[in-house]
Amino acid sequence: MPELRKDPVIGRWVIISTERGHKPSDFTNRVEPKKAEASCPFCAGREGATPPEVLAHRANGPANSAGWTVRVVPNKFPALMVEGDLARRGEGLYDRMNGVGAHEVIIETPDHVPDFADLPEERIAEVLAAFRARLLDLRNDKRLRYGLVFKNHGEAAGASLEHTHAQLIATPILPKAVQEEIEGARAYYALKERCVFCDMVEQETAEDNGRRVVRATANYAAIVPFAARFPFECWILPRRHLPVFEAGGPEQDRELAGVLRDVLQRLNAALDMPPYNLVIHTSPYRDIDHEYYHWHIEIMPKLTKIAGFEWGSGFYINPTPPEEAAAYLREVR
Amino acid sequence: MPELRKDPVIGRWVIISTERGHKPSDFTNRVEPKKAEASCPFCAGREGATPPEVLAHRANGPANSAGWTVRVVPNKFPALMVEGDLARRGEGLYDRMNGVGAHEVIIETPDHVPDFADLPEERIAEVLAAFRARLLDLRNDKRLRYGLVFKNHGEAAGASLEHTHAQLIATPILPKAVQEEIEGARAYYALKERCVFCDMVEQETAEDNGRRVVRATANYAAIVPFAARFPFECWILPRRHLPVFEAGGPEQDRELAGVLRDVLQRLNAALDMPPYNLVIHTSPYRDIDHEYYHWHIEIMPKLTKIAGFEWGSGFYINPTPPEEAAAYLREVR
Numbered sequence: 234m235p236e237l238r239k240d241p242v243i244g245r246w247v248i249i250s251t252e253r254g255h256k257p258s259d260f261t262n263r264v265e266p267k268k269a270e271a272s273c274p275f276c277a278g279r280e281g282a283t284p285p286e287v288l289a290h291r292a293n294g295p296a297n298s299a300g301w302t303v304r305v306v307p308n309k310f311p312a313l314m315v316e317g318d319l320a321r322r323g324e325g326l327y328d329r330m331n332g333v334g335a336h337e338v339i340i341e342t343p344d345h346v347p348d349f350a351d352l353p354e355e356r357i358a359e360v361l362a363a364f365r366a367r368l369l370d371l372r373n374d375k376r377l378r379y380g381l382v383f384k385n386h387g388e389a390a391g392a393s394l395e396h397t398h399a400q401l402i403a404t405p406i407l408p409k410a411v412q413e414e415i416e417g418a419r420a421y422y423a424l425k426e427r428c429v430f431c432d433m434v435e436q437e438t439a440e441d442n443g444r445r446v447v448r449a450t451a452n453y454a455a456i457v458p459f460a461a462r463f464p465f466e467c468w469i470l471p472r473r474h475l476p477v478f479e480a481g482g483p484e485q486d487r488e489l490a491g492v493l494r495d496v497l498q499r500l501n502a503a504l505d506m507p508p509y510n511l512v513i514h515t516s517p518y519r520d521i522d523h524e525y526y527h528w529h530i531e532i533m534p535k536l537t538k539i540a541g542f543e544w545g546s547g548f549y550i551n552p553t554p555p556e557e558a559a560a561y562l563r564e565v566r
Numbered sequence: 567m568p569e570l571r572k573d574p575v576i577g578r579w580v581i582i583s584t585e586r587g588h589k590p591s592d593f594t595n596r597v598e599p600k601k602a603e604a605s606c607p608f609c610a611g612r613e614g615a616t617p618p619e620v621l622a623h624r625a626n627g628p629a630n631s632a633g634w635t636v637r638v639v640p641n642k643f644p645a646l647m648v649e650g651d652l653a654r655r656g657e658g659l660y661d662r663m664n665g666v667g668a669h670e671v672i673i674e675t676p677d678h679v680p681d682f683a684d685l686p687e688e689r690i691a692e693v694l695a696a697f698r699a700r701l702l703d704l705r706n707d708k709r710l711r712y713g714l715v716f717k718n719h720g721e722a723a724g725a726s727l728e729h730t731h732a733q734l735i736a737t738p739i740l741p742k743a744v745q746e747e748i749e750g751a752r753a754y755y756a757l758k759e760r761c762v763f764c765d766m767v768e769q770e771t772a773e774d775n776g777r778r779v780v781r782a783t784a785n786y787a788a789i790v791p792f793a794a795r796f797p798f799e800c801w802i803l804p805r806r807h808l809p810v811f812e813a814g815g816p817e818q819d820r821e822l823a824g825v826l827r828d829v830l831q832r833l834n835a836a837l838d839m840p841p842y843n844l845v846i847h848t849s850p851y852r853d854i855d856h857e858y859y860h861w862h863i864e865i866m867p868k869l870t871k872i873a874g875f876e877w878g879s880g881f882y883i884n885p886t887p888p889e890e891a892a893a894y895l896r897e898v899r
Binding site for chain 2 (some may be wrong): 234235236237238241244245246248249250311312313314317323324326327328329330331332368379381383384385389392400402404405406408409410411412413424432433436459460499510511512513514531533538539540541542544545546547548551561
């Protein structure tokens, strides 16, 4: 019998379709490394192929030269533009505004490494520090309401360049996906005087539970969420109540880098190098100090197709029960 | 300068990314017809390969034999099961229930035709009548709250069999995507005492506008919505206020079949046989008579990839301005 499960934060229902039950080997969508492209604009030595950097970790040497370990540049084909004002205006019953915002690329290594999970832990920590620095800097732009850091890994997940990188898009509107989480978390808090994410982490990591835990450390829990939309979806949450990802420091970066690398390597091992999307959900820029929101990372392997039913209903059909996915991921290493 | 546009019903913002501006020839995702499969379970004469039919248009002859023109069967691999009760239950802070519902397949022709748009108009009208009949029948099941008819065309859009068919999934929960439309439409009605979809159709088809109209007939308007998520997305709406798709009759089927076939053929011509998803949004089963909801069809060509930004934010980036998409589609035939 399939089961309907409700996400405790936003109330989205998913269908856990046990009849179709998919184990890891039923999914084949391997990310094949290409040959290192002679023309990769993200490799060290080709700094001129990108717009000038906005941040770089570099021991010495001039800006936009080699010698960096992490480098952040504006996206050459930005979805939103930094210049201009919002210029809100109507057209009959419709609303529009200028596409003002920021769109940056975080180049995670100077070498042509296609897989983020292949970087050493301390280099991943450095990348996380760069995410935080850019989120903090863009917060100063009063036009912006939200900064979303995300990664697309593999062509099937929307990556157009294989050299490992992340992106940051900062928007003048609070994104709907975040707004739904905030509204849900606020409603839960109004009812219970507790953070729904804290309750979730506590229930998942309780000694007599753990069925959906992939990895737990002193400060982080990696779980397959109860109402996961996608097979082998994983979330990483701090175990303490922390609303703002970018408020962390080097300690957060170090421990989180270890957990993140471990989870990505487990996904690689279980699913044979799957494409995936990763997003960091942190608090909105103009509403940072509250008791109900809790930052987290969502990792969504790209294994199934989103089709008419999903588009038309907002339901998702997940063929792999979260408990089974978590067991595979726990046991794979 | 890119532009942010807000959907007037649900308030979802999209980025219309004029910088990336994509004309039809920039998209290549052609649905290639396979050889007619000797084993296609939907072809006439193979009625035994599907579960027994729940509806068939057949002049004479016994059930589950050849001689039909449209045939509806339960899905052999259903996402939800017809038998059982809802059995709602909790698990700590989580909610779940049995996956009770209906999952049917509407086989749209006895011949191995891969493209719905190749059927003659009167056969498409017959298919629309079958959609209505199944939606009306499932309404009698008191456990069900909503019936969603959808089509996946092409493997890239999630179709696993090429013989043209649609699906109907009836759910015991009002789907989130429909609930959002209903809440948005209700809020608009509370403010204006008018249906937001009626206002949209009126504004789009006004004599001094028409920039986003693909095709208009006496009773239907096919438009590219102002805040389209996807390039060349098209909606078909009745021009009069009609909340319930399945309340229509043969007249609706005939005129709508002509408009639907025309729009699909225009998409085929402009985009070289694109994969697409199609959904019919009608009123919920238990809330049918109101002044604020308005049935419509959404057609979403599958041309771009949904990646981390879309998953993390709920924003969509549409590289083709709706006005340009509509102009291409108007002029292509």
